[in-house]
Amino acid sequence: QTVVTQEPSFSVSPGGTVTLTCGLSSGSVSTGYYPSWYQQTPGQAPRTLIYTTNTRSSGVPDRFSGSILGNKAALTITGAQADDESDYYCVLYMGGGISVFGTGTKVTVL
Amino acid sequence: QVQLQESGPGLVKSSETLSLTCTVSGDSFSSYFWSWIRQPTEKGLEWIGRVYPSGSANYNPSLKSRVTMSVDTSKTQFSLKVTSVTAADTAMYYCARVGFGSVWDHFDYWGQGILVTVSP
Numbered sequence: 001q002t003v004v005t006q007e008p009s010f011s012v013s014p015g016g017t018v019t020l021t022c023g024l025s026s027g028s029v030s031t032g033y034y035p036s037w038y039q040q041t042p043g044q045a046p047r048t049l050i051y052t053t054n055t056r057s058s059g060v061p062d063r064f065s066g067s068i069l070g071n072k073a074a075l076t077i078t079g080a081q082a083d084d085e086s087d088y089y090c091v092l093y094m095g096g097g098i099s100v101f102g103t104g105t106k107v108t109v110l
Numbered sequence: 111q112v113q114l115q116e117s118g119p120g121l122v123k124s125s126e127t128l129s130l131t132c133t134v135s136g137d138s139f140s141s142y143f144w145s146w147i148r149q150p151t152e153k154g155l156e157w158i159g160r161v162y163p164s165g166s167a168n169y170n171p172s173l174k175s176r177v178t179m180s181v182d183t184s185k186t187q188f189s190l191k192v193t194s195v196t197a198a199d200t201a202m203y204y205c206a207r208v209g210f211g212s213v214w215d216h217f218d219y220w221g222q223g224i225l226v227t228v229s230p
Contacts, residue, residue, distance in 0.1 A: 001172070036216035038155075045204055045220040046155065052211030057218065089155050093215040097168030101147075101155040 004092050004102040011108045012080045020105045021072040022090030028071035033092040035073035037066060040087045049088075050075060077107070085109040112137040114205050114221035121227050122199075128192040128226055132205030139163065139186040143208035145217060146179065146190045148201040156201075160208055161188055200228045 003025035012018040022035055029035060031053050038046040048057040050066035053073065063078045073092070077084055090102040118130035132144065146158040159169035161179040169177050178191045192199055202223045209218030 034211055034213060034215035036211075038217070040155075045223050046217075047220075048209075048216065048218050051209060051216035051218070055211060091157070091216065093213065097143075097160060097214075098170070099145075099157045099160075099215070101157055104154045 002094060002100050004090065004100050006088075006090060006102040006105045008103070009106045009108070011110060012077070012084075014080060014082060014109055016080050017076065017078045018080060018107065019069070020075045020077075020088055020090075020107070021069065022074070022092070022102050023072040024092070029068065029073045029092065031068060033073070033094070035066065035068075036091045036093075037064075037073075037075045038089045038091070039084075040089065041085075046089065080107075080109050082109050112207060112219040114207065114219060116203060116205050116221045116224035118224060118226070120225055121229055122195055123229055124196055125194055128190070128195050128199060128228075130190045130203055130205075130224060130226070131187050132189070132221060134186045134188070134207070137207075140183055142210075143214050144181070144188045145206045145208050147204045147206055147217070149204070149223075150198075150201045158190065158192075160214075195228045197228050197230075199226070201226060 005023045037050040040046040054066040089104045113135045115133045122128045140163045143160045145160040161167040167179045176193045181188045204223045205221040206217040207219040208214045
């Protein structure tokens with residue numbers, strides 16, 4: 001059973017920078033897992049931020065960026081704003097039509 | 111603009127079958143994969159599976175024995191059935207379009223979700 005791990009929570013100051021990561025319970029995340037990232041606020045459907053590691057979805061501010069850092073996928077928020085306070089999920093594509101969501105990270109801006 | 115809308119019963123009895131439909135408007139239905147994703151209250155997102163308009167489908171291995179997805183291209187709808195439901199299947203259910211990056215690898219449009227509760 002593949003487990004995709006994320007930090008449970010992060011706190012960032014307004015204007016600050018935070019990097020969330022997305023790892024595998026066994027093995028390394030590479031571009032070949034085509035990581036994508038989603039933002040979800042309470043009571044709302046998820047919103048797509050990043051796909052194929054580092055491509056921003058239409059309308060997503062450039063303060064959101066995706067990358068591979070070491071053996072994990074990463075989402076960096078540069079210049080955090082109050083409305084970035086949300087849950088963030090990564091997805092890894094495992095091949096064969098199978099996708100797996102990460103455990104999610106709750107980001108607080110204060 | 112692509113729009114997705116989930117529909118179906120909000121209450122299902124334990125051991126029965128959960129059935130949901132997603133109606134798609136505004137895009138080329140036949141050219142994309144379509145997915146179901148669920149989220150128990152206060153918990154994380156779980157990918158259930160995806161289906162292509164040809165009927166070809168892939169499922170989460172942990173749910174595969176109970177899940178079936180199908181497509182009605184004439185109505186631009188796709189459906190989800192989960193058999194033998196238990197309280198663990200109580201969740202918000204989302205339908206989503208699978209987008210093409212380098213492969214069919216992410217979800218680019220989402221429905222608003224439908225809450226399904228499994229009763230004893």
